[in-house]
Amino acid sequence: MTRLPEAFLRLPLAHRAYHDKTQGRPENSRAAIRAAIDAGYGIEIDLQLTADGQAVVFHDYELKRLTGATGTVRQHSAQELAEIALSNGDGETVPGFAEVLEIVAGQVPLLVELKDQDGAMGPDTGALEAATAKALEGYEGPLAVMSFNPHSMAEMARLAPDVPRGLTTSGYDPEDWPLKAETCAYLREIPDFDRVAACFISHEAKDLSRPRVGALHDAGVPVLCWTIRSPEAEAEARKRADNITFESYAAPMPS
Structure with missing residues (x-):
C-alpha cells in the first residue's frame, strides 16, 4: 500500500492554494500557488474536466462565480479556458493541471482533489482520472490525490497505483x-476506505468527533481536515486531526 508522505502531516495545506482576491490571488490560481510556495505551505487544489478531456485546476462546475463567464467547465476546451480570465486575478486565466505541476515541481506537498464527475457520487468516472494520471507521469515530489467519490479513487488505484x-x-x-439521503448515509461512514486502498482521509472539520473518523485515526490512518478559517478553529481541529487545510488567515508554520 502507498503511504502519505510525511510532509502532508507537517506543513499546513493552503485551501485552493494561498488565495486572497484582495491581493490579486484568486483561488486555484497561479498567483495563489506561487504565494503558497513562497510561504512554505503545502497546497490543496481542485481538478475539473474539460470538453476535450483535459484536467484543469478549478473548483466549481460552473464558471460564473470565479470568472464571470457562463456555462460549465466541461462545455469548454482547455484552450478556451486558458483564455477566460479569473475574477480579481490581474488577467490570470484558468490554469491547466500540467502547468501547475510544472510550477510546483515538488517544492511543497501538493494535495489534488478530483471533483465528482458523476453528479451523484456514482460510477460514471474515468475521463478525469485518466487525464490526471497522464499528467502525473514522471512527477517527482510529495503528492497525493483524493475525491469525495470513492469510484474516482478506485479508478486512480487502477491507473496510478503508486x-x-x-x-x-x-x-x-x-x-x-x-444527494439522496441514502447516499449521504452510505458515504458518511466511509465504507470504501479499504476497497479503494486509501491511505488517508481529509474530513470535514466540524464532524471530526465522528466515531468512524476516530477509529481510523486510532488504526494509524492519517486524518487531514477541511476547511479551517481561524486560529481558534485550528486549535480545536488539531485535537483530533493530524493536519489542516486552511484559508482566510496565515496558519502558523511548524517550529
Whole structure:
C-alpha cells in the first residue's frame, strides 16, 4: 500500500492554494500557488474536466462565480479556458493541471482533489482520472490525490497505483448536499476506505468527533481536515486531526 508522505502531516495545506482576491490571488490560481510556495505551505487544489478531456485546476462546475463567464467547465476546451480570465486575478486565466505541476515541481506537498464527475457520487468516472494520471507521469515530489467519490479513487488505484490516494469525507448532512439521503448515509461512514486502498482521509472539520473518523485515526490512518478559517478553529481541529487545510488567515508554520 502507498503511504502519505510525511510532509502532508507537517506543513499546513493552503485551501485552493494561498488565495486572497484582495491581493490579486484568486483561488486555484497561479498567483495563489506561487504565494503558497513562497510561504512554505503545502497546497490543496481542485481538478475539473474539460470538453476535450483535459484536467484543469478549478473548483466549481460552473464558471460564473470565479470568472464571470457562463456555462460549465466541461462545455469548454482547455484552450478556451486558458483564455477566460479569473475574477480579481490581474488577467490570470484558468490554469491547466500540467502547468501547475510544472510550477510546483515538488517544492511543497501538493494535495489534488478530483471533483465528482458523476453528479451523484456514482460510477460514471474515468475521463478525469485518466487525464490526471497522464499528467502525473514522471512527477517527482510529495503528492497525493483524493475525491469525495470513492469510484474516482478506485479508478486512480487502477491507473496510478503508486500515487498515494485518500477520500475526502464529510458528515454529509442531506441539507448541505445535492444527494439522496441514502447516499449521504452510505458515504458518511466511509465504507470504501479499504476497497479503494486509501491511505488517508481529509474530513470535514466540524464532524471530526465522528466515531468512524476516530477509529481510523486510532488504526494509524492519517486524518487531514477541511476547511479551517481561524486560529481558534485550528486549535480545536488539531485535537483530533493530524493536519489542516486552511484559508482566510496565515496558519502558523511548524517550529
